[in-house]
Amino acid sequence: MSVRGPELTEHxxxxxxxxxxxxxxxxxxxxxERHLHIEPRVSLLDALREHLELTGSxxxxxxxxxxxxxxxxxxxxxxxxxxxxxxxxGHEVTTVEGLxxxxxxxxxxxxxxxxxALQCGYCTPGQIMAAVALLAEGHTADGEIGEWMxxxxxxxxxxxxxxxxxxxxxxxS
Numbered sequence: 001m002s003v004r005g006p007e008l009t010e011h012x013x014x015x016x017x018x019x020x021x022x023x024x025x026x027x028x029x030x031x032x033e034r035h036l037h038i039e040p041r042v043s044l045l046d047a048l049r050e051h052l053e054l055t056g057s058x059x060x061x062x063x064x065x066x067x068x069x070x071x072x073x074x075x076x077x078x079x080x081x082x083x084x085x086x087x088x089x090g091h092e093v094t095t096v097e098g099l100x101x102x103x104x105x106x107x108x109x110x111x112x113x114x115x116x117a118l119q120c121g122y123c124t125p126g127q128i129m130a131a132v133a134l135l136a137e138g139h140t141a142d143g144e145i146g147e148w149m150x151x152x153x154x155x156x157x158x159x160x161x162x163x164x165x166x167x168x169x170x171x172x173s
Contacts, residue, residue: 018086025086029054030098040086044078045069047085048095056096056125060153067152070126071095077133096125099132108132111165119156127152131166140170 019040027034029052036051045062048054048071060068062081069080072094099106108128111117118124127149134148145166146159154162 023086025089027052027085027088027093028091029093030095031092036085038085040084042085043081044071044083044085044088044093045080048080048093054095054097058122058125060122060126065153066123066126067130068123068126070129070152072129072133075133075136077130094129096129099128106132107169108165111168112162115161115165115168117158117161117165119154119158123152123154123156127154127162131162131169135166135170142167 022037022039025036025038025047027036027047029048034052036047038047038051042051045057045059048057049059057071057080058068059081060066064079064082067079070077071080072078073083073088073091075092075094099109105113106128108131112124112128117127130149130152134145137148139145139148142163145163149159149162149166
């Protein structure tokens with residue numbers, strides 16, 4: 001199942017035209033306001049990784065096909081490689097770095113470790129972001145987990161362990 005991003009900008013009269021050169025952009029990332037001076041065409045993924053040094057989200061395919069760059073915008077899953085950074089102004093961006101609280105890993109991060117739901121680990125941040133979101137979205141039936149995680153590819157084929165980690169969090173184990 002593909003993950004589509006929310007409509008992040010409003011179009012209408014009086015909308016400030018910016019670009020084509022670098023522009024000032026303010027993003028709220030993991031609860032912190034961050035200021036950037038970037039070209040309008042910079043993707044959210046590149047802004048996070050290259051400008052904000054938040055390297056948890058991975059650049060897998062850079063075409064929206066693998067899910068390694070999955071983040072949340074206002075709590076909804078989006079593919080950061082297909083989302084323009086400047087379109088995220090006024091919205092809350094959450095990355096895998098933003099899941100832990102007070103130095104404590106999120107339950108899904110702990111479950112991925114406990115269930116050995118990673119091998120090379122490259123897809124893991126996107127898998128975790130998608131897994132937390134699918135449970136919050138209410139896709140909790142065993143048959144739904146695989147379907148709602150299908151936009152996140154694992155080249156190591158750790159899918160049974162990934163589904164086990166999701167079920168562990170769902171079941172509170």
